[in-house]
Amino acid sequence: MSVERIAVSLEPELLKKLQASMGRRVYWNRSKAISDILRDWFSNEEWAGGKGVKVGAISLVYNHHTRGVLDRITGIQHDSGATIISTMHVHLSHDECLEMIAVKGGAKQIQKIADSLASVRGVKSCKLSVVK
Numbered sequence: 001m002s003v004e005r006i007a008v009s010l011e012p013e014l015l016k017k018l019q020a021s022m023g024r025r026v027y028w029n030r031s032k033a034i035s036d037i038l039r040d041w042f043s044n045e046e047w048a049g050g051k052g053v054k055v056g057a058i059s060l061v062y063n064h065h066t067r068g069v070l071d072r073i074t075g076i077q078h079d080s081g082a083t084i085i086s087t088m089h090v091h092l093s094h095d096e097c098l099e100m101i102a103v104k105g106g107a108k109q110i111q112k113i114a115d116s117l118a119s120v121r122g123v124k125s126c127k128l129s130v131v132k
Helices: 012-025 030-049 069-079 107-118
Strands: 054-063 084-091 096-105 123-130
Touching (some): 012 030, 030 123, 054 069, 069 107, 096 107
Antiparallel strands (some): 054 123, 084 096
16 A cells, blocks of 8 residues: 655644553554544544445443333334344443444434434433444
8 A cells, every 4th residue: 555655743742642542552653543543533524424334333331220221222222123233231330231232324323323322311321433
């Protein structure tokens, strides 16, 4: 793969954060780190465009003792048809569960599912991660 060299100027604090992140993720050079950051940025930008089939994951943490939370989450998933392609359930503690939901379909439909899940009483965190 061919590459083009460019120069990038960063504020000192931003550079420190980049270098710290590189250390945590075991990047050997800034070019690879910046390329990955840009790919992620463009992936999110393309996602927002809403065209074509999108792939992602919805991660939610919830208190399973909250009345009705399981029924609501399950109902939303069943109402979502083929958009949800897989789920994984993890017990985090006596009270909290993590649900990871793999999704594939239109961006608007996936966002609607994530928004519906986020609005459920008892859901503490809901994050949509864009893959493609």
